[in-house]
Structures are given as structure tokens and as C-alpha cells.
Amino acid sequence: MAADDVPRWPSVPxxxxxxxxxxxxxALLPRQPSRxxxxxxxxxxxxxxxxxxxxxFAAGTRPFTISALLIVLVPGAALFVIAYxxxxxxxxxxxxxxxxxxxxxxxxxxxxxEWEASAFKDGAPSWHPALTTLIDPALGTRPVKAAGxxxxxxxxxxxxxx
Amino acid sequence: xxxxxITIIGFAALILALFVLEFxxxxxxxxxxxxxxxxxxxxxxxxGRLLILLGWLWLGWxxxxx
Numbered sequence: 001m002a003a004d005d006v007p008r009w010p011s012v013p014x015x016x017x018x019x020x021x022x023x024x025x026x027a028l029l030p031r032q033p034s035r036x037x038x039x040x041x042x043x044x045x046x047x048x049x050x051x052x053x054x055x056x057f058a059a060g061t062r063p064f065t066i067s068a069l070l071i072v073l074v075p076g077a078a079l080f081v082i083a084y085x086x087x088x089x090x091x092x093x094x095x096x097x098x099x100x101x102x103x104x105x106x107x108x109x110x111x112x113x114e115w116e117a118s119a120f121k122d123g124a125p126s127w128h129p130a131l132t133t134l135i136d137p138a139l140g141t142r143p144v145k146a147a148g149x150x151x152x153x154x155x156x157x158x159x160x161x162x
Numbered sequence: 163x164x165x166x167x168i169t170i171i172g173f174a175a176l177i178l179a180l181f182v183l184e185f186x187x188x189x190x191x192x193x194x195x196x197x198x199x200x201x202x203x204x205x206x207x208x209x210g211r212l213l214i215l216l217g218w219l220w221l222g223w224x225x226x227x228x
Contacts, residue, residue, distance in 0.1 A: 063228055072222040083215060093202030094195065101194035104183055112176040119169060127165045131173055132224065139225060152222050159218055162202040 051153055052146075059146035075153055083160045091161055 058071035082088070119130035139145045180197075187194040195203070205211040 058226065068227045069223070072219070072227045076219040076222065080215065083211070091198070091202060093206050094199050097195050097200055097203050098193045101187075101192070102200055104194055105197070105200055108176060108179045108183060112173075112180075115169075115172050115176060128169050129166060134170065134173065135225065145226065149222075149226055152218075152226070156215075156218050156222075158198070159201065159205070159214060162198060162205050 051150060055146040055150040055153065056142070058149050059142045071149075075156065079156045079160055088161055093162065 054075075061068040061071055116131050119128050119133075122128045124130040124133045139148060183194060184197055186192060187196040187199070201214060205214050
């Protein structure tokens with residue numbers, strides 16, 4: 001057989017066996033993974049809190065100022081460095097796309113761009129507003145702007161992982 | 163005024179369509195790729211990756227800096 005050289009369970013030395021095998025006790029969960037899990041949860045919570053704090057701080061900047069530019073450029077530069085210098089483990093993309101399935105996305109995104117472009121071409125008057133014109137008043141309040149920045153940051157991280 | 167309402171309804175319908183597509187794409191055995199799938203596919207070549215990341219940066223600048 002091909003697996004003849006593989007040591008079988010009874011031949012494993014007693015000392016090397018995991019603790020849960022000894023004394024015939026029921027299997028216990030190993031300790032290390034749970035500690036690792038706790039560390040991972042703590043790290044995610046810390047990163048989440050940091051992102052929320054940053055978003056709130058960034059939402060307090062006044063538009064058309066250097067600080068308003070920096071709150072976008074700094075995370076942008078950081079993400080570009082991560083993406084090209086030290087990329088995280090990426091979610092593998094599909095080898096191919098179903099053309100018919102993708103065409104639904106292409107049509108929806110294309111029409112959205114066309115709808116926006118037609119409003120932009122008209123100068124976004126009140127009778128034909130652009131998406132930006134509609135969203136801007138909502139972004140005038142700090143909580144909404146902070147939520148928008150947070151979504152933008154999370155989307156950027158999701159893109160880097162792709 | 164009616165034109166403004168039609169424009170807003172158009173935007174709302176198109177954004178809703180994107181959410182519906184994502185929902186349909188997540189069904190089992192769906193032929194429609196998810197947003198993440200097709201973005202990942204577009205980002206396979208370096209040029210595609212750069213363009214998508216620049217688009218993300220532009221969105222941030224457009225909505226939060228100006």
C-alpha cells in the first residue's frame with residue numbers, strides 16, 4: 001500500500017501525544033487556538049475602534065482645506081504602500097467570469113454613470129441634480145460624514161485584499 | 163420639480179438595482195458574480211488594480227475633501 005510507511009496511531013510515542021489523549025479523558029480543546037482567537041478578536045476590536053476614532057476626527061475637518069485633503073491622502077498613501085509593498089493574504093479572484101452574469105453589473109453601473117454624467121453635463125441644476133449634489137447636504141452633518149469615511153476606509157481595505 | 167423627482171427616483175432605482183444584483187449573486191449556483199468577485203477579476207492585472215485603487219482614492223477626495 002502507498003501509506004505503509006506512515007506511522008499508525010498505536011505506534012505514536014505516549015509523551016508526544018497531545019494531552020487530551022492521556023488518561024483516556026474526553027477530548028479537550030487545545031489551549032493555544034483559543035488564546036489566538038482571543039488575540040485576534042482583541043486586535044480587530046482595537047483596529048475597529050481606531051478606524052471609528054479616525055473617521056470621527058476626519059469628519060470634523062472643513063472642506064477645501066489642507067487638513068481635509070490630508071485626511072484622504074494619508075490613508076490613501078498607507079493603503080497604496082500596503083497594497084504594493086506588503087500586501088495581505090488576498091482572496092483569490094475567480095479564473096473566469098460568466099459574461100452574461102457580469103453584463104448585468106456592466107449595464108447597471110454604466111447606466112448609473114450615464115445618469116450622473118447627464119446631470120453633470122447640465123451643470124447639476126436643481127431640476128436635474130447630480131448624485132454629488134444630492135449627497136453633499138447629508139455629508140454636512142458630522143455623524144453621517146464620519147460613517148461615510150468609515151465605509152470608505154473599510155471598502156479600501158476590502159479592495160486591497162482582492 | 164417633476165424633473166428633479168424623476169432624477170432622484172432614477173438614482174434610487176439604480177442604486178437599489180446594484181443591491182439586488184449583489185443579493186442575487188450570493189444565491190447558490192448563481193451565474194451573476196458578486197461585486198467582490200468581478201472587482202477581484204478586474205484587479206488581477208496590475209493596471210486594473212491601480213485603476214480601481216485610484217478610483218477609490220478619487221471617491222474619498224470627491225466626497226470628503228471638497
